[in-house]
Amino acid sequence: MLERKNNGFRKPGKPFYFNTSEHLLRIGRQKAHTLAELLEALETCPDDCIFQHTFRTLQEHHFIRQGFSNDFAHWSITACHEPALAEQLASLDVRDFTSLDSLRGRVTEIVGEFLSEHPASGPRTAHEPFYFCASELVVLPTAFVADSVASFIEGLKQVPVHSIHHHFIEARLRLHLMSNDFSQWLEEEAGLKEAGERFERIDIYANTMEGVRQLMTLILEQAAQ
Amino acid sequence: MKTLENETVENADIVEAKPSGSAVRAADGKGERRLPASVLTPPAPPPPPHLDDYASIIGQGQVDALRFLARELKGKTIQMVNSTSVGGGVAEILNRLVPLLSELEVPTSWDVITGGNDFFEVTKAFHNALHGSPYELTEAARQIFLMYNEQNRERMQFDADMVVIHDPQPVGLVRSKEKGSAHWVWRCHIDLSNPNQQVWEFLRPFVDQYDAAIFSSQSFARQLPIPQYLFYPSIDPLSEKNKDLEESVVQKVCDEFGIDRSRPIVTQVSRFDRLKDPVGVVHAYKLAKKYVDCQLVLAGGGASDDPEGAAVLQEVKEAAGNDPDIIVLDLPPWCALEINAIQRASTLVVQKSLREGFGLTLTEALWKGKPTIAGAVGGIPNQIIHKLTGVLVHSVEGCAFQIRYLLTHPEFARRIGTSGREHVKENFLITTNVKRWLLLGRLLQKS
Numbered sequence: 001m002l003e004r005k006n007n008g009f010r011k012p013g014k015p016f017y018f019n020t021s022e023h024l025l026r027i028g029r030q031k032a033h034t035l036a037e038l039l040e041a042l043e044t045c046p047d048d049c050i051f052q053h054t055f056r057t058l059q060e061h062h063f064i065r066q067g068f069s070n071d072f073a074h075w076s077i078t079a080c081h082e083p084a085l086a087e088q089l090a091s092l093d094v095r096d097f098t099s100l101d102s103l104r105g106r107v108t109e110i111v112g113e114f115l116s117e118h119p120a121s122g123p124r125t126a127h128e129p130f131y132f133c134a135s136e137l138v139v140l141p142t143a144f145v146a147d148s149v150a151s152f153i154e155g156l157k158q159v160p161v162h163s164i165h166h167h168f169i170e171a172r173l174r175l176h177l178m179s180n181d182f183s184q185w186l187e188e189e190a191g192l193k194e195a196g197e198r199f200e201r202i203d204i205y206a207n208t209m210e211g212v213r214q215l216m217t218l219i220l221e222q223a224a225q
Numbered sequence: 226m227k228t229l230e231n232e233t234v235e236n237a238d239i240v241e242a243k244p245s246g247s248a249v250r251a252a253d254g255k256g257e258r259r260l261p262a263s264v265l266t267p268p269a270p271p272p273p274p275h276l277d278d279y280a281s282i283i284g285q286g287q288v289d290a291l292r293f294l295a296r297e298l299k300g301k302t303i304q305m306v307n308s309t310s311v312g313g314g315v316a317e318i319l320n321r322l323v324p325l326l327s328e329l330e331v332p333t334s335w336d337v338i339t340g341g342n343d344f345f346e347v348t349k350a351f352h353n354a355l356h357g358s359p360y361e362l363t364e365a366a367r368q369i370f371l372m373y374n375e376q377n378r379e380r381m382q383f384d385a386d387m388v389v390i391h392d393p394q395p396v397g398l399v400r401s402k403e404k405g406s407a408h409w410v411w412r413c414h415i416d417l418s419n420p421n422q423q424v425w426e427f428l429r430p431f432v433d434q435y436d437a438a439i440f441s442s443q444s445f446a447r448q449l450p451i452p453q454y455l456f457y458p459s460i461d462p463l464s465e466k467n468k469d470l471e472e473s474v475v476q477k478v479c480d481e482f483g484i485d486r487s488r489p490i491v492t493q494v495s496r497f498d499r500l501k502d503p504v505g506v507v508h509a510y511k512l513a514k515k516y517v518d519c520q521l522v523l524a525g526g527g528a529s530d531d532p533e534g535a536a537v538l539q540e541v542k543e544a545a546g547n548d549p550d551i552i553v554l555d556l557p558p559w560c561a562l563e564i565n566a567i568q569r570a571s572t573l574v575v576q577k578s579l580r581e582g583f584g585l586t587l588t589e590a591l592w593k594g595k596p597t598i599a600g601a602v603g604g605i606p607n608q609i610i611h612k613l614t615g616v617l618v619h620s621v622e623g624c625a626f627q628i629r630y631l632l633t634h635p636e637f638a639r640r641i642g643t644s645g646r647e648h649v650k651e652n653f654l655i656t657t658n659v660k661r662w663l664l665l666g667r668l669l670q671k672s
Contacts, residue, residue, distance in 0.1 A: 020290060024664040025455040027446045063647030064613050078611055128606070131443035133455065136668055140293050142286055160286035 009149045009224075012189040016181075018144040018155045020163035021137055021170065023056055028132035035080055036122035038072070038130055039111045047100040048134040054094050054103060055173070056135045059165040062209035069205060070094075071130075072107055079126040085114045093205065094169060098176045139166070149190050153220050156182075161209045168212065169204065182216065195223045267559035273324045274463040279656050282462050287656065294663040295329035301666060303333040304385035308348065308394035310337045314458060314585050315391050315414055321461045321655045326662060336381060338395045344373040348394045351428075354421035355393065356580065362423040370427075374398060383407065387666055396431045408669040411435040414458065416582045416603050417445045436669060441583045442604035454665060457607060458583045459658035460592060460649070465561035467592055470569055478566035482522075484552060489519040489632050492571040494564055494586040495578070496525050497537040497555065502577045502600070504537075505621045507544040507551065509577065512625035517632045520550040524567050526558055568593050573631050573638060577624050581605050588653045591615065591645035596638035598627045608653070614645040 028049055032038035042050075053071035061068045068074065073089035076082045088110050097103040115122045142159050146152035156164075167181035175184065183196030198219045202212055280288045303326060307315050319335050326333040340348075347366045354360035374397030383401045389410045390398055402409045411432055417425070417440070425447075432438060432449060439456045440446045446453045460467055479486050491510060495501035503523050510521040523541060526534075538555060545551040556563060564586075568574060574590035576599040583604035590597050591608065597615035599605045609615035616631070618624045631638040651657070 020286070022290060022294065022660060022664060024661060024668060027440065027443050027453040027455055029448070060651060061610070061613075061648075063651065064610075064644055068610070068613060074610075128444070131446075133443055136664065138294070138664060138667065140290050143289055158286070160284060160290065162290075163286070 010191040016146040024136040030132040032130040302385040307391035340373040354424040357419040489572040492522040509624035513628035524554040
């Protein structure tokens with residue numbers, strides 16, 4: 001069925017190479033015992049710490065459907081018992097940012113504004129410290145290369161879930177665009193602009209990464225009909 | 226109170242399984258029986274699995290990723306050094322890690338240092354002191370430590386591309402490190418968050434000479450001049466303790482130990498050690514039992530060869546009293562299959578530690594998809610994300626409440642159990658450990 005319908009698709013100009021990424025966790029030198037210390041460290045920590053505690057932690061916890069957004073939100077609720085702050089931090093969508101600098105700016109702004117409104121919360125000692133860590137990232141190829149929409153769907157179904165994260169979420173930091181590798185390829189190479197746009201509307205925080213994979217597959221199979 | 230083997234006992238309904246084959250009481254307290262022969266002697270170890278055997282668990286893509294990562298290190302050698310070849314979590318991990326790395330064409334060897342009783346008495350004291358116990362470091366202890374490290378250093382050869390020294394016992398071997406040669410890595414498996422300062426200050430000059438240090442939790446790391454990495458301890462999903470079991474095997478083990486599978490089973494698997502708080506678990510169970518029907522299984526070891534363990538076991542028995550639903554099993558160390566079956570039969574698993582580097586038995590329970598309750602100490606919060614992959618507690622009362630809650634909310638229990646298994650699959654399997662070593666090897670090679 002799909003093969004027959006694929007005849008109607010434009011032959012992709014370039015193949016899609018499915019890659020994946022693996023990370024080694026480096027323990028940083030900074031730690032925060034209070035929200036005030038967190039704010040201070042947020043302003044000075046290396047970019048790869050911001051990456052680890054937002055983008056990367058999402059990959060580590062890709063199997064959780066709800067309640068996990070980023071390490072800053074998690075620490076705010078579990079160690080600082082500040083649900084209002086945690087809620088604000090948890091509402092951050094990493095896909096709204098194309099650079100770590102802008103993401104750092106937003107996290108800092110949220111914590112800063114909260115502490116301005118709740119100055120007593122700043123020096124209160126957390127139940128456990130926040131340890132800043134960083135990612136050492138290695139990009140690897142997978143066995144999958146797509147030269148048609150059908151083989152793209154097949155690759156999408158079979159690549160490791162880290163590959164989905166790599167192309168769909170981390171890609172923004174490489175592309176510096178409000179898009180992702182999959183949507184870019186679908187739009188530019190396969191002429192599937194609408195499918196690419198629908199990919200962008202998938203809620204990564206209300207789905208596991210396996211769920212994201214299934215939704216993507218569904219979108220493409222619908223496009224093929 | 227019943228009389229058994231010419232001995233007056235208070236706790237007549239506790240099943241205390243002994244490896245010696247002595248008579249033990251049945252769960253129903255009606256008679257005596259001997260342990261099955263299968264648990265009296267160690268079984269022959271099965272051959273270690275190959276990398277491809279893990280594809281059905283982690284996916285072929287992950288196996289491919291390991292092979293790709295290893296390609297850049299092909300032919301590079303790794304030498305692991307620790308202080309024991311049997312017993313303990315480190316030896317258990319190395320037993321699997323070494324053949325898997327070698328299969329990936331990263332030839333990996335494993336050497337064990339030697340020492341007299343005096344050396345191991347000192348290093349045991351160091352171990353406890355680094356966990357925060359009071360200790361006065363004497364000049365004699367320093368000399369014993371240095372002498373054995375020097376003896377081993379002279380005896381051993383260090384010609385690998387990466388030399389990995391595990392834990393404090395062999396830390397002094399780093400004096401063999403030459404400038405520009407191999408990369409030396411210190412893998413610290415213990416909790417250094419609150420070390421005895423005398424011991425730490427004595428060891429630290431050695432640690433500073435390494436190229437990198439690895440800890441099991443970010444909270445265990447120290448301020449060091451070298452890069453520090455986080456490697457979680459791992460379990461092998463294909464080992465006797467974790468492999469899938471036929472339902473009939475689980476049932477057989479439960480029958481042998483008098484565990485009633487028709488009623489909820491709450492289990493803690495741990496050594497009889499005060500830091501594991503088995504008495505606290507008994508109290509939590511008793512508080513919960515006012516509201517929910519359940520049995521408590523405390524399965525572990527350490528009571529037969531450790532005077533403190535025997536004392537803790539006695540405390541557990543006293544706390545248990547005459548409750549026929551408390552089943553205490555003092556098992557020999559080779560009962561991996563039995564532990565596996567008990568964990569699989571459990572409705573929920575508790576690890577109410579008061580201090581814990583990293584709860585490997587907790588990881589085992591998570592891997593089996595069991596809802597878990599654990600003390601929020603040490604490395605455990607890395608394993609349990611509260612209410613997402615398990616629940617964390619800070620007290621006996623908190624533990625009791627969570628037992629009640631999980632037993633009466635099976636859908637929530639099932640959900641955290643499922644996420645807990647995924648958490649292990651992502652972070653705590655031996656294959657992830659292999660990946661971390663390969664990533665570190667690549668990183669050091671480029672540095």
